[in-house]
Amino acid sequence: MTNLRIGSSLDSDGTAVELAASRFNRHTFWCGQSGSGKTYALGVVLEQLLMHTELPMLILDPNGDFTRIRETRSTAAKAEVERIAETDIRTFGSGASVHERLHARYTELEASSKAAVLQLDPVADADEYNVLIRVKEEAAKFDSSEMLRRLRESGESSKARLANRMENLQVLEWDLWARGAESVVDVIDQRPRATVLDLGGFAHPAEPKVAALAVLEHLWARREERRPILIVIDEAHNLCNPEPRTAVERALTEQLVQIAAEGRKFGLWLLLSTQRPTKIHPNVLSQCDNLALMRVNAPRDLAELAEVFGFAPEEAIRQSAQFRQGQALFAGGFISEPTVVQMRDRITEEAGGDVKVPLRTTQ
Numbered sequence: 001m002t003n004l005r006i007g008s009s010l011d012s013d014g015t016a017v018e019l020a021a022s023r024f025n026r027h028t029f030w031c032g033q034s035g036s037g038k039t040y041a042l043g044v045v046l047e048q049l050l051m052h053t054e055l056p057m058l059i060l061d062p063n064g065d066f067t068r069i070r071e072t073r074s075t076a077a078k079a080e081v082e083r084i085a086e087t088d089i090r091t092f093g094s095g096a097s098v099h100e101r102l103h104a105r106y107t108e109l110e111a112s113s114k115a116a117v118l119q120l121d122p123v124a125d126a127d128e129y130n131v132l133i134r135v136k137e138e139a140a141k142f143d144s145s146e147m148l149r150r151l152r153e154s155g156e157s158s159k160a161r162l163a164n165r166m167e168n169l170q171v172l173e174w175d176l177w178a179r180g181a182e183s184v185v186d187v188i189d190q191r192p193r194a195t196v197l198d199l200g201g202f203a204h205p206a207e208p209k210v211a212a213l214a215v216l217e218h219l220w221a222r223r224e225e226r227r228p229i230l231i232v233i234d235e236a237h238n239l240c241n242p243e244p245r246t247a248v249e250r251a252l253t254e255q256l257v258q259i260a261a262e263g264r265k266f267g268l269w270l271l272l273s274t275q276r277p278t279k280i281h282p283n284v285l286s287q288c289d290n291l292a293l294m295r296v297n298a299p300r301d302l303a304e305l306a307e308v309f310g311f312a313p314e315e316a317i318r319q320s321a322q323f324r325q326g327q328a329l330f331a332g333g334f335i336s337e338p339t340v341v342q343m344r345d346r347i348t349e350e351a352g353g354d355v356k357v358p359l360r361t362t363q
Contacts, residue, residue, distance in 0.1 A: 004048035007343040010327065017341045019045070021053045023334035024230055027260060027287050029280075030273040031305070032294025037326040039065045039234065040350055041294065041343040042273055046194075046232065051083045051347075056191040058219075059232040060212050060239065064198045067091050067099070068349035076347045084348060092184050093198035094175060094207075102197055103178035104185065104214035106171075107142050110221075113213055116247035117171055117206070118162075127158035128165065142179070144172035176207045184211075185218040191227060209248050212239050216255045219268055228267035231259070236272040237279035253281055260287040277304045290332035295323040312338050 003018035032038035047069065049055055059066050070089040072081045093099030106114070111133040115122065122129045135147070144166075151163035166172055188195050197215070199208035212233075219229065233239055244250040259268050260283065272288070274280055278301060291309045296302060302321065306314040312331035316338050320329055323340075331338035 002052050004045065004052055005344065006044055006048060006330075007328075007341040010340045010342055017330070017335075017339055019048075019330065019334045021049065021055070023290065023332075024049070024053075024055065024271075025228070025267075025269055026264065026289035026333050027269060027284075028271040028290035028292065028332075028334070029277070029285060029288035029309075030271060030292040031275070031277055031296060031301075032328070033275050033296050033298075035325065036294035036296075036323065037343065038273060038275070038294050039063075040346060041292070041326060041328055042232075042234070043069065043346050043348065043350055044343050045292075047084070047346065047348050049230070050087050050089075050193055051080065054193070055228060055230055057194045057230045057232055058188060058215065059194060059196045060199060060215075060234065061196055062199045062208060062235045062238055064093070064200050064351050065234060066196050066351065067093070067198050068351040069194065069196065071349040072347055073345075073349060075345065080347050087194070088192040089194045089196070090187055090192045091196045091198065092187075094201035099198060101181070102176070102199075102211060103181050103183055104176055104211055105142075105178045105183045108183070108185070108218070109210075109214060110217055113210075113217060113248075113251055116213075116251045117210055118165055118169065119247055120165070128162045131156075131158050131162045144177075144179075148172075170204075174204055174207050174210075175202060176211055183214075185215055188215060188219070188229075189222075191229065206246070206248050209239065209252055213248065213252050213255065216252070216259065220255060220259060220263070223263065223266035223268060226267050228269070230269050230271055232271045232273070234273045236274045237276070240272065240281050240284055241279065242281045257281060257283045260284040276301050277308065288332075290334045291330070293317060293320050293329040293331075294327065295320055295325070297321050316340065 002021040004021050005016055005018050007017050008014040009017050030042055072084050091099050092102035094102055114132055115129055120129045148163045151159040199211060202208055239252050240256045244253045260270060277285055285308055291312055302318055306317045316329050326343045329340050
């Protein structure tokens with residue numbers, strides 16, 4: 001059995017603690033408040049998965065914290081450096097030079113997702129919605145200007161209104177769209193060991209969420225292929241909020257609820273990381289069989305965790321309020337018993353991290 005060494009136990013004389021790699025075929029919840037070391041510690045586990053398994057990962061990364069996961073630190077052992085170097089890791093973003101461009105195809109979105117992007121209601125905007133689901137565009141030949149022209153010249157008022165809506169919202173002008181270029185889903189279908197999507201930097205606030213929606217619904221549409229992938233979502237409250245406000249957010253949450261409920265048998269496994277459990281939709285949170293808990297102070301959050309994760313001792317959960325940075329409780333299927341761990345050092349670079357306060361030097 002492959003085990004992942006993640007740190008040392010706080011309850012004994014520094015005994016090494018390992019997670020069972022095979023048990024990442026369950027959904028995992030990773031929680032810790034700001035300053036707990038949550039993102040750093042998550043990186044420890046992800047790099048161990050990279051080095052010691054063949055499990056492909058999709059990392060949805062809103063803050064660009066994992067964009068340097070293919071870069072090893074000077075303190076890494078030679079064997080670790082070589083192992084990471086030979087690992088196929090692809091990084092996509094909105095246009096920074098360190099990334100490949102993150103593109104998706106508007107034409108490949110489900111009709112309901114297109115409607116969400118265009119803020120169309122199937123009842124209140126019945127005519128425009130009906131046009132949308134009937135318009136067929138080939139991805140390789142898609143030209144937004146040509147499509148708008150055809151809609152307007154059709155002589156149908158509903159098509160003209162749809163064209164006006166598209167142009168007014170400027171949706172077709174987003175940098176996200178492939179416009180004949182490669183889509184990130186083409187790469188994900190090749191199953192690199194890790195595909196990192198840096199979701200920051202887009203001009204329109206909906207673009208990162210539509211990018212996530214595009215890849216998640218693509219994976220769900222091809223679920224019957226049963227090709228395992230670990231879907232890692234950092235700052236998961238951005239994509240799986242219990243109270244989504246927009247149509248795109250509702251579509252994303254619905255897709256994640258579906259994956260949480262049914263994805264496991266198809267090899268679609270979630271690892272959700274966030275600061276507070278109450279910020280995650282309860283129908284997703286309740287499906288998680290693994291728990292990684294770092295420092296959490298809020299009594300409401302501790303009570304929620306104790307209620308949802310009955311396999312973790314309530315006292316151990318409450319103890320998390322006193323955790324120091326880098327300490328975590330692991331419980332569930334991927335560890336033999338609930339254990340409090342001091343996380344080991346990273347092998348790869350962390351792209352994020354706190355900004356230091358400028359200090360005056362004394363003379």
